[in-house]
Amino acid sequence: KNQVEQSPQSLIILEGKNCTLQCNYTVSPFSNLRWYKQDTGRGPVSLTIMTFSENTKSNGRYTATLDADTKQSSLHITASQLSDSASYICVVSARGKLTFGQGTILTVHP
Amino acid sequence: DTGVSQDPRHKITKRGQNVTFRCDPISEHNRLYWYRQTLGQGPEFLTYFQNEAQLEKSRLLSDRFSAERPKGSFSTLEIQRTEQGDSAMYLCASSLEITFGTDNQPQHFGDGTRLSIL
Numbered sequence: 001k002n003q004v005e006q007s008p009q010s011l012i013i014l015e016g017k018n019c020t021l022q023c024n025y026t027v028s029p030f031s032n033l034r035w036y037k038q039d040t041g042r043g044p045v046s047l048t049i050m051t052f053s054e055n056t057k058s059n060g061r062y063t064a065t066l067d068a069d070t071k072q073s074s075l076h077i078t079a080s081q082l083s084d085s086a087s088y089i090c091v092v093s094a095r096g097k098l099t100f101g102q103g104t105i106l107t108v109h110p
Numbered sequence: 111d112t113g114v115s116q117d118p119r120h121k122i123t124k125r126g127q128n129v130t131f132r133c134d135p136i137s138e139h140n141r142l143y144w145y146r147q148t149l150g151q152g153p154e155f156l157t158y159f160q161n162e163a164q165l166e167k168s169r170l171l172s173d174r175f176s177a178e179r180p181k182g183s184f185s186t187l188e189i190q191r192t193e194q195g196d197s198a199m200y201l202c203a204s205s206l207e208i209t210f211g212t213d214n215q216p217q218h219f220g221d222g223t224r225l226s227i228l
Binding site: 041100 | 143150151152166201213215217218219220222
């Protein structure tokens with residue numbers, strides 16, 4: 001069964017600190033891996049998309065890594081801001097079908 | 111606003127009633143997707159269209175669910191004889207894929223329709 005597992009389930013950090021979210025997947029075949037940010041009550045917003053050949057991709061303060069051999073990805077957030085409080089969802093695409101993780105809920109405190 | 115729009119944002123209805131949701135994608139996008147999301151979970155794929163053709167349906171899409179995209183622009187998702195378990199957020203997304211069969215472009219999501227079944 002294709003699965004995407006994320007850890008931790010939730011995370012609380014202080015404003016200005018860095019954090020790293022993890023994603024493990026068993027989806028096969030693999031087209032690309034995506035990270036989305038979802039604010040409460042809103043739709044997800046794309047942060048990064050990485051194909052098999054890419055092992056790192058940045059979008060501002062967000063940096064995603066991918067190890068296709070071990071089927072692991074991480075999302076690193078630097079210098080966190082209060083507006084980073086949201087759910088971060090790892091998504092793996094296989095031939096156009098997206099499998100979503102359950103998300104990591106990040107809370108940034110002042 | 112040129113993003114994906116969904117209507118209504120909230121729908122409360124009694125069990126057994128039919129409901130219909132509308133999604134207006136970004137105008138030049140050829141693909142349109144429907145997802146369902148329950149509290150604390152990631153979205154689950156329901157179905158997607160390439161222009162007006164419905165190319166894939168999830169096993170989650172029971173015979174009470176039907177989706178259309180008649181002119182390759184907006185789409186509707188209808189749920190007949192609603193049940194308690196249908197309560198969820200229904201998300202629509204669109205993307206522009208240049209090459210048929212590929213999936214390398216970001217999907218742009220609307221803010222969803224939250225359905226509550228009484």
